[in-house]
Amino acid sequence: MDTVARRDKSNRPALSFYVPEPPARPGQPVDFSHIEVPEAGAVRCPDISEPERDMRDLPYGLIRVLDEKGRAVGPWDPRLDPDTLRAGLTAMLKTRLFDERMFRAHRQGKTSFYMKSLGEEAIGAAQALALDLGDMNFPTYRMLSWLMARNYPLIDLCNQIYSNERDPLRGRQLPILYSARDYGFYSLSGNVGSRFGHAVGWAMASAFKSDDKIAIGHVGDGTTAEGDFHEALTFAAVYKAPVILCVENNQWAISSFSGIAGAGETTFAAKAIAYGIPGLRVDGNDFLAVYAATLWAADRARTNHGPTLIEFFTYRAAGHSTSDDPTRYRPEDEASKWPLGDPLERLKAHLIAIGEWSEEQHEALIAELTADIKSAVKQAEAIGTLGQSKPNPREMFEDVFAHPDWRIREQRREAGV
Amino acid sequence: MPAMNMIQALNSALDIKLGSDPDTLVFGEDVGYFGGVFRVTEGLQKKHGLSRCFDSPISEGGIVATAIGMGAYGLRPIVEIQFADYILPAYDQLVSEAARLRYRSNGEFWCPITVRSPYGGGIFGGQTHSQSPEAIFAHVTGLKTVIPSNPYDAKGLLLAAIEEYDPVIFLEPKRLYNGPFDGHHDKPLTTWAEHKLGEVPAGHYTVPLGSASVMREGREATVLAYGTMVHVCNAAIAESGIDAELIDLRSIVPLDIDAIVKSVKKTGRCVIVHEASRFGGFGGELSALIQERCFYHLRAPIERVAGWDTPYPHAFEWDYFPGPVRVAKALKRCVEAVA
Numbered sequence: 187m188d189t190v191a192r193r194d195k196s197n198r199p200a201l202s203f204y205v206p207e208p209p210a211r212p213g214q215p216v217d218f219s220h221i222e223v224p225e226a227g228a229v230r231c232p233d234i235s236e237p238e239r240d241m242r243d244l245p246y247g248l249i250r251v252l253d254e255k256g257r258a259v260g261p262w263d264p265r266l267d268p269d270t271l272r273a274g275l276t277a278m279l280k281t282r283l284f285d286e287r288m289f290r291a292h293r294q295g296k297t298s299f300y301m302k303s304l305g306e307e308a309i310g311a312a313q314a315l316a317l318d319l320g321d322m323n324f325p326t327y328r329m330l331s332w333l334m335a336r337n338y339p340l341i342d343l344c345n346q347i348y349s350n351e352r353d354p355l356r357g358r359q360l361p362i363l364y365s366a367r368d369y370g371f372y373s374l375s376g377n378v379g380s381r382f383g384h385a386v387g388w389a390m391a392s393a394f395k396s397d398d399k400i401a402i403g404h405v406g407d408g409t410t411a412e413g414d415f416h417e418a419l420t421f422a423a424v425y426k427a428p429v430i431l432c433v434e435n436n437q438w439a440i441s442s443f444s445g446i447a448g449a450g451e452t453t454f455a456a457k458a459i460a461y462g463i464p465g466l467r468v469d470g471n472d473f474l475a476v477y478a479a480t481l482w483a484a485d486r487a488r489t490n491h492g493p494t495l496i497e498f499f500t501y502r503a504a505g506h507s508t509s510d511d512p513t514r515y516r517p518e519d520e521a522s523k524w525p526l527g528d529p530l531e532r533l534k535a536h537l538i539a540i541g542e543w544s545e546e547q548h549e550a551l552i553a554e555l556t557a558d559i560k561s562a563v564k565q566a567e568a569i570g571t572l573g574q575s576k577p578n579p580r581e582m583f584e585d586v587f588a589h590p591d592w593r594i595r596e597q598r599r600e601a602g603v
Numbered sequence: 604m605p606a607m608n609m610i611q612a613l614n615s616a617l618d619i620k621l622g623s624d625p626d627t628l629v630f631g632e633d634v635g636y637f638g639g640v641f642r643v644t645e646g647l648q649k650k651h652g653l654s655r656c657f658d659s660p661i662s663e664g665g666i667v668a669t670a671i672g673m674g675a676y677g678l679r680p681i682v683e684i685q686f687a688d689y690i691l692p693a694y695d696q697l698v699s700e701a702a703r704l705r706y707r708s709n710g711e712f713w714c715p716i717t718v719r720s721p722y723g724g725g726i727f728g729g730q731t732h733s734q735s736p737e738a739i740f741a742h743v744t745g746l747k748t749v750i751p752s753n754p755y756d757a758k759g760l761l762l763a764a765i766e767e768y769d770p771v772i773f774l775e776p777k778r779l780y781n782g783p784f785d786g787h788h789d790k791p792l793t794t795w796a797e798h799k800l801g802e803v804p805a806g807h808y809t810v811p812l813g814s815a816s817v818m819r820e821g822r823e824a825t826v827l828a829y830g831t832m833v834h835v836c837n838a839a840i841a842e843s844g845i846d847a848e849l850i851d852l853r854s855i856v857p858l859d860i861d862a863i864v865k866s867v868k869k870t871g872r873c874v875i876v877h878e879a880s881r882f883g884g885f886g887g888e889l890s891a892l893i894q895e896r897c898f899y900h901l902r903a904p905i906e907r908v909a910g911w912d913t914p915y916p917h918a919f920e921w922d923y924f925p926g927p928v929r930v931a932k933a934l935k936r937c938v939e940a941v942a
């Protein structure tokens with residue numbers, strides 16, 4: 187009783203309630219002063235067999251390969267051949283042009299929803315090329331460049347986005363939440379983070395079956411707050427799953443800045459330390475750095491050294507989705523001031539710097555890709571856009587179970603399909 | 604009285620509580636500076652300060668767990684789950700913790716929290732932006748579940764929910780945010796400004812939980828609905844020409860059993876309508892209750908109209924959404940049935 191009474195009369199200072207805020211809001215000058223951009227080539231590249239406890243510096247660095255002059259420098263240079271570099275550039279460019287076209291299609295009422303990858307195209311493109319065809323990607327909705335790098339047919343993308351009669355997912359899924367098993371692209375769910383653990387499970391299964399395939403999973407910076415993220419890391423660490431777990435830190439989760447997910451306190455890569463797995467922090471706008479880090483982690487996974495967590499440091503240059511107007515929560519010119527530049531321009535500059543690309547070739551490529559996209563869009567629109575065409579409503583009742591039960595059969599009859 | 608849409612009415616309720624009760628606070632994904640993806644919390648941070656209305660990490664389990672802790676301390680947190688589909692990551696906290704804290708601690712602890720969330724379909728949201736999860740909450744004793752169908756009720760029910768001493772799940776039919784919607788997606792939309800229930804007092808008032816509202820009196824059949832389906836049923840009754848009584852349940856827990864029994868005993872017929880899938884849906888509970896309490900007054904089998912037992916399919920939204928045609932058919936079947 188005495189202690190309680192004494193405590194009630196405490197002269198301790200009052201606690202204060204803290205809520206973090208981003209450095210700049212609309213109308214204020216862009217402030218990226220908290221972002222340190224180290225020299226390209228400065229971060230060491232350890233051997234994949236180095237014990238995790240010796241690699242705890244890596245989550246606080248920033249792996250960069252491309253320097254300001256477009257040269258590839260330092261120990262992480264993956265020394266890619268020009269064909270691979272051009273394939274990456276093509277995938278990124280195709281993604282960007284396609285995104286623009288589909289964003290307009292949404293504005294024209296041809297689809298219900300769209301999300302762009304603008305500024306983050308390097309990640310999916312580099313990883314699709316760095317990993318093997320048998321590996322499985324558990325992606326986010328900003329990884330169209332993976333499908334582009336693997337030449338997923340444009341017409342199928344358009345049909346899904348238009349939810350038309352030829353929609354490969356038969357009208358059941360929101361546009362852009364693709365599923366493309368043959369392209370190493372796991373089905374996207376609307377619930378963010380919910381697939382991170384699936385990547386770990388898939389990887390564990392591959393190890394269980396003594397297979398040689400690995401898995402790669404992705405979440406956004408905001409999504410690291412979900413329990414799924416921490417559960418996945420725990421399982422990955424405990425079972426040394428052959429998996430690469432990635433955080434795309436694009437600074438924003440709809441209107442909430444990355445500080446709301448804890449970025450003010452530490453890096454996302456450093457979350458790995460508590461789980462005892464290596465964490466890499468990588469310039470996500472640097473195609474070569476993304477490629478190299480992914481390959482390094484893949485080599486670890488393939489040689490039974492276990493999982494790696496990679497933070498890709500990048501910026502979501504467009505709105506969160508077609509329902510979002512980013513100028514309502516961040517300075518209008520923030521994207522153009524992003525200190526790590528534009529991943530597409532940087533790769534292009536590199537290819538030009540090594541004499542393997544030119545402005546003329548680039549213009550020709552834009553023209554070629556634009557024509558391809560236009561033709562796919564035209565074909566898809568001939569089939570129909572949202573509301574004009576849809577798969578047979580019978581499809582609504584298919585695939586609920588492997589074999590429909592009486593409810594589905596009765597309701598299908600009642601619906602007259 | 605000023606006309607408000609449902610978003611403004613909800614905003615007004617939150618504004619009033621933040622202004623009058625220093626123990627209330629509002630948080631959730633994007634609710635702070637931005638005002639929420641549906642704008643329900645717009646302006647609240649600016650007016651009441653950063654610590655009264657703020658953004659949370661994307662962690663539904665974390666949001667609800669934190670709210671429970673705050674509620675146990677003595678605050679009245681009002682949290683937003685961005686879409687009701689994303690309540691499921693918080694489901695364990697709601698079911699295993701919030702619903703039983705008072706019971707298992709012998710009343711030492713309890714949590715007066717309000718969990719607001721937009722729910723339901725009709726906006727082409729696909730599987731994970733369209734679900735109606737009310738039945739899974741109704742099944743859990745210890746939680747209250749409220750579903751308004753218009754701006755007037757939305758404000759009064761939200762104020763009542765916040766003032767409750769128990770955890771309340773407050774589901775907002777997002778299809779109704781900007782105007783009533785009767786299920787005819789090809790007809791021009793109307794706004795709440797043209798609806799009598801769009802007239803909302805500026806000040807504080809409550810609509811008690813557990814008080815159903817008779818939206819329309821009738822003698823031939825009783826139609827039970829809540830949320831968007833109230834408007835769909837209204838249209839269906841008008842189109843069927845049947846003299847049906849329409850009851851808006853407003854909250855499913857607590858449930859206004861007296862209003863239901865009184866009406867069904869009067870009409871002898873009942874059609875239950877909800878947007879959620881049919882099997883195991885809340886309609887099943889309503890049907891059982893009516894059977895138990897009104898069996899000898901029933902002149903026809905109870906009818907249920909609901910979403911199909913499939914996930915909510917994007918392209919087939921209007922095939923899935925229980926529209927007025929399906930409701931009118933059920934009404935006809937019910938009225939024409941001969942025992």
Ligand SMILES: Cc1ncc(C[n+]2csc(CCOP(=O)(O)OP(=O)(O)O)c2C)c(N)n1
Pocket residue numbers: 326328376377378405406407408409410434436438439440502506632661663685689692
């Ligand atoms: C479980 C769950 N909660 C909330 C949402 C709503 N939501 C969709 S995207 C998003 C932001 C995600 O941010 P981040 O993880 O940083 O990825 P980004 O969009 O920036 O790529 C939110 C809150 C959701 N889809 N799923």
